[in-house]
Amino acid sequence: MMIPTGEATIGPFFPPRYVDEGANDLTQWQGGTARGEVIEIRGRVVQEDGAPLENLILEIWQADAGGIYRHPADPRHAQADPGFFGWGRAATDAQGNYRFRTIRPGAPHGRQPHINFMVMFSGLMRILRTTMFFAEGDDPVLRAVPAGRRNLLIAKGKYEFNIRLRGEGETPFFDD
Amino acid sequence: MSTLITKRDERTQPVRVVAGYAQTQVRNPREPLVSRPPTLSELTGPMDVAGRVRLLGGDIAGHGERQAIGQLMHLKLRVVDEDGAPVAGAVVEIWQANAAGRYIHPNDDDHAPPDPNFYGAARLLTDASGAFELRTVKPGAYPVPDSGGWWRPPHIHFSLFGKVWLSRLVTQMYFPGEPLNEQDRILNAVPDAAARERLVARFAPPTGEPRNALVFEHRIVLRGRAATPAQH
Numbered sequence A: 001m002m003i004p005t006g007e008a009t010i011g012p013f014f015p016p017r018y019v020d021e022g023a024n025d026l027t028q029w030q031g032g033t034a035r036g037e038v039i040e041i042r043g044r045v046v047q048e049d050g051a052p053l054e055n056l057i058l059e060i061w062q063a064d065a066g067g068i069y070r071h072p073a074d075p076r077h078a079q080a081d082p083g084f085f086g087w088g089r090a091a092t093d094a095q096g097n098y099r100f101r102t103i104r105p106g107a108p109h110g111r112q113p114h115i116n117f118m119v120m121f122s123g124l125m126r127i128l129r130t131t132m133f134f135a136e137g138d139d140p141v142l143r144a145v146p147a148g149r150r151n152l153l154i155a156k157g158k159y160e161f162n163i164r165l166r167g168e169g170e171t172p173f174f175d176d
Numbered sequence B: 001m002s003t004l005i006t007k008r009d010e011r012t013q014p015v016r017v018v019a020g021y022a023q024t025q026v027r028n029p030r031e032p033l034v035s036r037p038p039t040l041s042e043l044t045g046p047m048d049v050a051g052r053v054r055l056l057g058g059d060i061a062g063h064g065e066r067q068a069i070g071q072l073m074h075l076k077l078r079v080v081d082e083d084g085a086p087v088a089g090a091v092v093e094i095w096q097a098n099a100a101g102r103y104i105h106p107n108d109d110d111h112a113p114p115d116p117n118f119y120g121a122a123r124l125l126t127d128a129s130g131a132f133e134l135r136t137v138k139p140g141a142y143p144v145p146d147s148g149g150w151w152r153p154p155h156i157h158f159s160l161f162g163k164v165w166l167s168r169l170v171t172q173m174y175f176p177g178e179p180l181n182e183q184d185r186i187l188n189a190v191p192d193a194a195a196r197e198r199l200v201a202r203f204a205p206p207t208g209e210p211r212n213a214l215v216f217e218h219r220i221v222l223r224g225r226a227a228t229p230a231q232h
Helices: A140-144 A147-153 B180-185 B193-197
Strands: A037-044 A057-061 A089-091 A098-102 A115-119 A128-133 B072-080 B091-096 B121-125 B131-137 B153-162 B169-175 B202-204 B216-219
Touching: A057 A098, A089 A098, A128 A140, A128 A147, B072 B153, B121 B131, B131 B216, B169 B216
Parallel strands: B072 B216
Antiparallel strands: A037 A098, A057 A089, A057 A115, A115 A128, B072 B131, B091 B121, B091 B153, B153 B169, B202 B216
């Protein structure tokens, strides 16, 4: 079967201006600088045959360096870092690579430090959601993943998080 | 403040692998998706995204010498959450093809002409009642390359931020009475007929206002039993 490539996609997906300049840098917000250790997360997104996916959209959502979410549902949100928004967006380049500059999140109540990812692309019928962890640890979301696949959610080095949408070594995604 | 999140009803959402839509077969997970207990991490989410992204106006049809070609239309949209409560101050991103079925996008270069007066994207905020109005031209249908005769019906794309991470939705809106709706492989990937109906706008009978524009009304429900299906 012929797999259509970028020249024969179903149609352009997100418009060129969808990703604002600087949307993948979470370390600055409203004139402030986020507290905590600045980190870079890089990775490559591929489909079943290993082909990289260009102009795929990723969004992340995470706690601040103190493990607090800037959202009223977090009982500690009044103490959230005013220099940290917690959300960012990036698009992959022609090699399927993305990059976020952010701060290393603290451990939220009952969780290990982690970053939520969302994947949007043509050919995905719905948003795909996954979560990146920094290390093995006792975490209710990581525990929900079959033991043999948990390592696929743990970033390598400082910090590489590759996403395979389908096939051998497929990234675990959540059904929520 | 806490938000109760129920699982989406599978019948109201599109199947992930669609016959005749080749990319779905190589991009959607083979493994079953993992059920996880919702924690604070998923039941929070970016608030006030308007403080992080640049808003683009709600009038993309142009004016004077710079008017887009096509049937002028106003879209009155309302965004509600799973309880039917309006989602106020939500960022809604919109994009669409021009009246000839062409997107302003480097990948779309094979058929219809671009319109120099039509960019085709907006980024808006809902008001206190979860509503906003977009002034645009009606998008044209377009053929999907190498698909054996599949045409996308006229449609408008929406990307919406709800109150929490799990409410995030990307969907499309269709127009009533379009023959291509019956054979569209994305719209018809939703098994439940009532859920498909929720993707089709309502035509508002003309009243003379706004002048020279047709009016369509549409409601998007971010989650819950009556959720608007995802459409990518």
